[in-house]
Amino acid sequence: MQALHGSTRGGRKVAGLLAGVTAALLIASVSAGAQEWRTSSSLIDPEVETKPFERYDYVNPDAPKGGTLNSAVFGTFDSFNPFIVRGTPAAGLTFFGGILWETLMQQSPDEPSTSHPLIAEAFKYPEDYSSATYRLDPDAHWHDGEPITAEDVVWSLDVLKEISPQHNRYFANVTEAVALSDHEVEFRFDQAGNRELPHIMGDLPVLPKHWWEGTDARGRQRNIREPTLEPPLGSGPYRIKSFDPGSEIVWERVEDYWGADLPVSIGRNNFDLQRYTYFQDDNAEFLAFQKGGTEDIRREVSTRRWVQNYDFPAVEAGDVVKREFESASIEAMQAFVFNMREPRFQDRRVREALTLAYNFEEQNRTHFFGLNKRFSSYFEKSELAATGLPEGRELEILEEFREALPPDLFTEEFKLPVYTPRTEREYLREAVRLFGEAGWEIRDGRMVNKETGRQFTIEFLGGSPTAEIITSGIIPNLRKIGIAATLRIVDTSQYIQRLQNFDFDATTGRFAQTNSPGNEQRDYWSSEAADIPGSRNMGGIKDPVVDALVDKIIYAEDREELVALTRALDRVLLWNYYMVPQYYQPTMRFAYWNKFGIPEEQPDYIGVDIDSWWIDPERERALAAKYRSQN
Template structure:
């Protein structure tokens, strides 16, 4: 989940049915069908071979000889779990309660870790090897005996088993939901962990589980797990929490004697001695801090600022660099949810009418300075975006649900309307008015009302002045066709709480589900069960047997071709139902940084973690007075 910017809505990244379902899905027990069982493996990949062999020394996208040292004052562009960009009141990021600071994950190790130049590969971190059981529902991990917590105590299989069971019972929903298929976690000895699953899990489910942070059994036996607390939990990763000023700043200090510093998966990473994050409630104040050099790296999400604001002395004299880096080769979702738990939004004609009030062409010109492209899908920038007529393979997944699905599902994928760019396209607004009338909303004076005389109200939720600017024209167009539209700006804490409790009419979300979407990630956004699960991202309240079946089909895919087929079919359904209204996307990262860093020029395709991948170049830093 990414940052919620002024002009590129991005929040809390981060960063996974009936007779027809049985027909659509592969049979259970086929996870990692191409992966041998009974053999110790150094990594796992959902499809195909691993890029890196057992004796690899470092990932190809790092500088293995990157120097250690220095400090990066960092403005995080994304976050995960309960993390907030604007403030924090807890250091516990593992539960739903409270707001924690971004990057607490740097303090924890996991069983395995991702390779950012492969779409679905993980390699051993705490685990030296993993072995699949013959039925592919069991995984035996051999842990590295040298693994240690920061207090010097050993990190053992008992800690891992404890952590996973704890998350399943009481963890943040993003942790607990993937673990619902886990039937047991057993530690026969300090370096052996056995995980078993019930056979209903997706082929990619284990990729979510092995990436979870591992906590200390001793610590959370003595301390309450779900407490909102400023006491840092005992951790084991490359960084530990340093100086903390509640709600204002947090520092992560590199652990010089980190037990895993020489592992192949860590070599060339985690180079800064200290990473500091400052929190600003006001976006302009955050930008001023960057201009002064109090912040060293910033990703710019406000088109107006990117186009006109970078004219300060440090940029003109070369001390600050402004440039773009390629975006990730991962699906991009930037959409609006209309909360169908509220009856006025259950009719797709109402949702379509509201979508017709969004004038992207005007917004692109007037607010985006010509940047951004129109989103048509929740899988933009990927092969999962549906194109043309459904293939025979897609139709095989869709046909069992023809009676449930809109007819448009079976033709060319639904496209969002193109306006005349005037800001008030009469043709589109006329169509919107007709749709409302067809849905039973009649114009009476300034407003449309239903048969009970109730107005059609839409409260648009925002937590940022820039988002208010973005929504203003959309709101005005809704008012023009008789919708009682308003914008409600709230503080960060209230915004998060209302999102978690599904207490809104209209909400924006920017989300990345990874290059190889897992069933767990898809379920968080689209599965029927998640419509009633607080803290999940099924903001529209979608409940659809067809969508649930397609998620299962995606999860059971044993080849990338099967995954692409299932997700293209899912895309057709989402676009026809208009559960989410796609808005826009940006192809590149727009960043500015003080010219004090070294980094590999070739960015990895599936991530951009500058805080762990870059390093301080002492010569550059000294030249600009940052040495």
């Protein structure tokens, strides 16, 4: 639930839209509206900027406040600083601020690539997109009553670019932020033509400079470059009430939250308390959910459990509800990532062979009851996904790099192996052949280097027992062709630290995308990010073609060009076998104790907005009385 709460909450205030604001964010040649102040904006739908925004259509504007939302979290935490590589941040915190710190604008849970005012009430930019100016809401203030100023914004950008690999790449083209007044700040860019950059400056979390540069209760200087367990000063709808390091954290709703009346706060942020309890064992967490009182809403990611284990008394009595939601957002690619910083994974033929060894169909049948689907794109379920053969503008783009690309990319449709009892031997035989071309051979049942005689080894790194199921479709087949494939499961803190420092052979990675890809692609795929600890380029991709396509995506002049470029990037990533795509659940599966009021509709884009739910006191009391004896 941490990701849900970190990514879907927020609020905006619309003071009124200026007439004549059109598709300035979509068409680079717009001049008339370029320097007009704008409130809501979209990189996809220009109509967003022409109609008043009063609240989200799906929320209940009269939703009552109160009660406690109990959530369970797997692992541990040891820091309230989510912006640095060191430490494991507590639930409720993300590198975009979470529920403690507000951003300048807030991304809409209902429409892709759309944002509405939050700390900033409006922004503007010149027609060449060479800068952006944000005007702060004069009512915005910190929990200590101090106003949020342009100086806070300038300091936040500077320090986050210094300490956070994600922000460093995301805002790589921002040369400086300048406070024009107490409530206006101008961001200056190193190049013109990046139509996304003025928009995504709204994603900047704003931090309290006076608090971080001050001293704690013991008179010690605070340091944002280090982990901390001192509850930080925030500006959002919640603040830390209490915590037990590694075990529990409780957030309380801020009664005098300055943004409570903003349009996207209406009908949201309804729980008085949000309590997160940490578990070290997934089975113990599920048992706690069955009893009630520790976890109220559970997103079930285990297909086996969803099918077989929701038969306990509370479900049969209707006190626990199973429900599936659908989302229109791009599925976050989940894949086996091989660390190409290790020489044995740098050969494309080896990576293709590893892809051939993954038997998704058998895994789906035996573990997932045939309910999961396999990824075929890094931009699954969107118009950005590469399909068929390249054609039109996409083909023109790829022709520029033909000599550096696999020839088959231009003549064959990319397809992953589909296992049947008859094809398994065929795929493994082809995998052995590819290993042979790459300098490996089978001796005495072991895949060894032809020159050194050393066996090919892969240690898959996992952070929970779920990794046993995830790797079940590939490890047995790797062993069949002589590879010493093993799985190592470590505790959450060690797992996170090893991922951040790229200390693994192979692991499972997830790569969330938006319908308007841009600057974040650098952090995923660029050669520069490959060498930065904590970046999301987990596999260490260093490909000049990928670098060039990422830059072109960032500076795409219109939507049509962006789609063509992204399809080209998708195709290049697939044909180079940088990862082995795994699977996704076609619906979002939730089970929850029946104590909630839920809007009749949920947002089409993200599928579920828990922050729009509220607690029904009568139902809560009835459930507590009924199940008190079990606890």
